Amino acid sequence: MIKHFNKDINSDYFDEVYDFKGQWDVPSRCGLKIVKNEQHTVVIATELYAENPGTSVTNFCAPLATLIGFAFTIDPGKMMFIVHTPDAKSKLTFMNENFYRVDFSWDGNRFIDPKWSQIAKSRVDELIGLAPKL
Amino acid sequence: MKFKLIYPKWEKLEGQTTFNLPPHGPVVMAAALPAYVHIEFVDENVDELTFDDDADFIGISMMLTGQIKRGWQIASEYHKRGKKVIFGGISTMLHAEETLEYADSIFLGEAEGRLEKVFDDFRNDKLQKVYNYLAVHPDINTIGPARRDILNKEKYYHKGVRMVDLFHASRGCKYNCYPCAVAYLGGKCFRPRPVDRVVEELATIDNNRLFIVDNSLAQDKQWELDLFREMIPFKKNWCSHPIENDDEVLDLAAQAGAWFVYQAVFDTSDYIRDRIKRYHDHGIAVEGTILLGTDDHTEDDIKRLIDFLLEINLDLAEFTVLTPFPHTKAYDDLLRQNRIIDHDWNNFNAGKVVIQPKHMTPERLQELYHYAWDTFYKDESQSEKMFKLFRTVIMKEIANGTYKPVREELANRSFGKKVNR
Numbered sequence: 001m002i003k004h005f006n007k008d009i010n011s012d013y014f015d016e017v018y019d020f021k022g023q024w025d026v027p028s029r030c031g032l033k034i035v036k037n038e039q040h041t042v043v044i045a046t047e048l049y050a051e052n053p054g055t056s057v058t059n060f061c062a063p064l065a066t067l068i069g070f071a072f073t074i075d076p077g078k079m080m081f082i083v084h085t086p087d088a089k090s091k092l093t094f095m096n097e098n099f100y101r102v103d104f105s106w107d108g109n110r111f112i113d114p115k116w117s118q119i120a121k122s123r124v125d126e127l128i129g130l131a132p133k134l
Numbered sequence: 135m136k137f138k139l140i141y142p143k144w145e146k147l148e149g150q151t152t153f154n155l156p157p158h159g160p161v162v163m164a165a166a167l168p169a170y171v172h173i174e175f176v177d178e179n180v181d182e183l184t185f186d187d188d189a190d191f192i193g194i195s196m197m198l199t200g201q202i203k204r205g206w207q208i209a210s211e212y213h214k215r216g217k218k219v220i221f222g223g224i225s226t227m228l229h230a231e232e233t234l235e236y237a238d239s240i241f242l243g244e245a246e247g248r249l250e251k252v253f254d255d256f257r258n259d260k261l262q263k264v265y266n267y268l269a270v271h272p273d274i275n276t277i278g279p280a281r282r283d284i285l286n287k288e289k290y291y292h293k294g295v296r297m298v299d300l301f302h303a304s305r306g307c308k309y310n311c312y313p314c315a316v317a318y319l320g321g322k323c324f325r326p327r328p329v330d331r332v333v334e335e336l337a338t339i340d341n342n343r344l345f346i347v348d349n350s351l352a353q354d355k356q357w358e359l360d361l362f363r364e365m366i367p368f369k370k371n372w373c374s375h376p377i378e379n380d381d382e383v384l385d386l387a388a389q390a391g392a393w394f395v396y397q398a399v400f401d402t403s404d405y406i407r408d409r410i411k412r413y414h415d416h417g418i419a420v421e422g423t424i425l426l427g428t429d430d431h432t433e434d435d436i437k438r439l440i441d442f443l444l445e446i447n448l449d450l451a452e453f454t455v456l457t458p459f460p461h462t463k464a465y466d467d468l469l470r471q472n473r474i475i476d477h478d479w480n481n482f483n484a485g486k487v488v489i490q491p492k493h494m495t496p497e498r499l500q501e502l503y504h505y506a507w508d509t510f511y512k513d514e515s516q517s518e519k520m521f522k523l524f525r526t527v528i529m530k531e532i533a534n535g536t537y538k539p540v541r542e543e544l545a546n547r548s549f550g551k552k553v554n555r
Contacts, residue, residue, distance in 0.1 A: 024230065024242060026269045049463070050310045050322055054269075058466035083470065092400075094312065094429040100470050116470035 012130060013084045014046045020067055022055025030057045030064070031084070034072055035128040040080040042127045043068055044099075047085050057083050058116075061102050066110040076106045082124060083116070099124045135257070137171045138189035139164065139284070142196060142204035143178035147485040149507065151516055154179045154549045156282070156290045158300035158347055159223045160195045164281035166245040168253050173284055178204070180289035180549045185211045191256055192217050196225040196233075199459055199482040206236040218261060220252065227268065227319055228460045229479070234263065243267025244305070244320075246276050274305065274325045279335040289550040294540035295524075298373065299341040303332045303361060307349040310463070313425060316349045318461035324353040329360045336368050342536045343393075343527065346374035358383050365390035369534045371527045377418075379409055384416040393527050394419035394449060402442040410446045419523055421450040426506060427499045428456055429492040436502050440509050450519050453506040454484035455499060456491075 014031025022028030031046030045057045045064060057064060065081045068074065081102045088095035101119045104111035125131040139160055146152045157177060164173050176183050192212045194205045202225050209219040221233050222241035234240055239261050241252065248267055255261045282299065290297040306321040307314075351358055355378055363386055371393040377384060384392075395413060399406055399422040413420050422443055426436055443451050458465035458474055459482065468474050468489050475496060476488035485503065487496040494502075511519070531537035546555050 024264075024266050024268050047466075050308070050317075053322055056461070056463075056466050058470055059461065085467070092312070092428070092430055094467060116472070118471070 013044050013086075013124070013128075017048070018045070018068070020060075020064060022060050022064075026054035028052055028054030028056075028060070031086075032068070033128065034068075034074070037127060037129070039078070040127070041074045041078050042080045042082065043074070044082045044084050044124070044128070047083070049086075049088060061114040061116075062104055062111040065102070065104060065114075069111070076111065080127065081111075082119070082127075084124075097121070135171050135191065135253070136174065136189045137167070137191050137193060137253075138174045138176065138187065139193040139195055140183060140205075140208055141175070141177045141179070142194065142201040142208055144198055144200040144204065145480065145483065147483060149504075150485075151520065153292065153297060154290060155297050155345065156285045156287070156299060157195070157197065158280070158302065159197055161280040161282050161284060161300075162277075162302075163193075163195060163222060163245045163249075164284045165278060166247070166249045167281075168250050171253060173281075175284040175286075177286070177289070178208075181286060183208070185215060189217065191253075192219045194219060194221045194226075195223040196221065197223055199225050199228065199479050201225060202229050202233065202479050206233070209236045218256065220256075220261070224315075224319055228315055230264075237263075239263055239265065241265045241267075243270070244272050246272040248272070271305070271321055271325065274327055275331065277305075277327055277331065279338045282339065286550075288544065291541060291544045292548045293553065293555065294542060294545040294547075296341060296343070296538075296541070298343045298345040299339050300345045300347050301332075301335060301339065302347050303327055303351070304348045304353070304357075308353055309350060312428070313456060313459070313462055313464045314349070315459050315461045320349075326354055326357045326361075329357070329364050332361060333364050336365065336370070339370075342370055342531060342538065344370050344372040346372055348375060350376050352376045352378040355380065355383060359386055362386035362390035362392075369536045371530055373421075377413075379412065381412070381416075384412060384418065388416045388418055391530075392416075392418045393530075394421055394523060396421050396423050396452075398423050398425070399439070399443060399448070399451075400425065402438060406442075407446050410448065414447070419449040419526065421452060422448040424451055424453050424506065426453060426455050426503055427487065427489065427491045431491070432493045433498065433502065436506065440506050443510055448510075449523055450516070451506075451510045453503060453510070455487050455489075455503050457482050457484045457488060 014033045016032050017029050018032035019029045029052050033044040035042045047057050069076055083100045085098045087097040099119050100116040103115045105113045141157050141160055196202055196205045212219050218238040220239040221237045226233050226240055227242050252265055304326040306323050306325040307316045308324045310317050351374055358378055366389050371391045373394045375396050377387050397420050410420050458468045473490040475490050481488050487500045491499045
């Protein structure tokens with residue numbers, strides 16, 4: 001269920017607000033969308049900025065991916081984790097919308113060692129089936 | 135029980151006038167100590183720190199990222215002597231995991247109502263590794279006057295002139311600014327102290343010049359109006375971060391003693407021009423705080439910005455380079471983009487470039503940082519501009535009968551050290 005979200009954030013990329021205990025157990029939240037395609041289970045975690053009272057997705061990437069993986073029974077080998085930083089409606093360009101794929105190592109129990117690489121919005125759209133059919 | 139609270143020194147920025155202000159975090163923390171605790175406070179920026187003493191328990195209070203490595207060193211020295219060390223303060227919260235490696239205990243969050251347990255645990259040899267109060271803030275009504283009596287006040291004079299005292303009227307911040315961690319530290323909800331509690335604290339401060347350290351006062355207009363109205367009778371002069379851009383508020387602020395504000399100047403827009411003019415129209419001076427090296431800054435933008443600062447007659451300007459402190463959006467963005475190029479926390483002082491800028495080399499940004507300082511203060515030095523600002527406050531104090539002359543016996547000392555007059 002979507003609750004307390006900023007209506008300005010592009011909701012194409014989240015279906016629900018996911019509450020989690022962040023760093024030092026601080027109540028935290030992100031937007032969440034999970035889409036299964038043929039190869040992956042794509043998890044998009046959206047930064048909610050002022051709507052998130054606690055730890056950012058980026059600061060908590062590996063534990064958050066682990067939490068979501070267990071909560072939604074996602075095979076760690078198939079999870080593709082994407083951080084979505086939505087457009088903050090600012091004239092400052094570094095507040096524009098961006099997407100980052102995060103690659104982790106799996107230590108048998110949890111994700112560790114996040115590595116980010118920016119990916120195009122069009123690629124995200126393809127992965128979650130939003131891309132227009134040609 | 136004797137508790138020794140230490141505020142580690144840090145390397146001051148090259149080429150800039152150094153002022154040591156009495157720290158705020160330690161005096162707020164001290165006010166929350168149980169009555170049986172005898173506190174000795176050492177600010178290593180002005181006091182000598184010795185390690186062989188009879189303290190039962192050691193506290194290290196850290197505000198800046200640039201203090202943490204020194205804080206860790208101090209803890210190691212005390213561990214060699216068999217003492218237990220607890221860390222607290224803003225940069226302990228920002229660097230909690232790393233600091234834990236050097237600590238017997240870390241305290242995360244705000245101290246009010248929580249230190250009885252910490253000291254009970256210590257006395258019963260049950261000190262916990264982490265006291266985590268990050269998620270739950272104390273009732274803002276319970277926050278009383280800070281304990282400035284722990285400060286060695288004579289050390290906060292420069293050539294006989296007393297530095298401002300720091301105090302706070304609110305906690306938390308509803309803004310979520312790109313380079314700032316306050317929303318993480320104090321919460322994203324603005325928590326103004328009741329005006330009567332602020333007034334109660336003001337009455338305890340014997341200094342006529344203050345620095346209201348709140349992140350931004352411009353968060354609740356009615357509270358600001360009430361606060362400034364109640365501050366007028368104290369006849370203090372003060373500096374602060376931004377005040378509401380509203381004539382009614384600015385008028386009352388000026389009557390309440392607003393001396394100068396730190397105002398971020400992030401572009402060359404008419405909004406900024408008008409904002410500065412409005413402060414000036416109310417007799418409030420402005421120290422611009424200018425962040426260089428964001429992803430929107432090319433070399434030309436930076437040069438144009440500096441020309442603009444001179445055009446709008448800023449009273450003072452303070453330049454910094456974008457520094458990604460943990461728990462900020464700046465940190466998150468630059469981490470994801472693998473653009474943090476220096477991981478030595480001592481260099482996170484906002485004067486050294488630790489990132490790969492988008493539009494230039496790190497070396498070029500460093501040069502432009504120095505260019506900004508040099509160009510802004512080319513015709514009138516920082517000391518001269520500061521003196522002008524200082525003169526305005528003296529005139530105000532003479533006019534309202536609160537002026538206290540320079541202390542002649544401290545005229546040849548600067549922050550406790552001997553200097554030429």
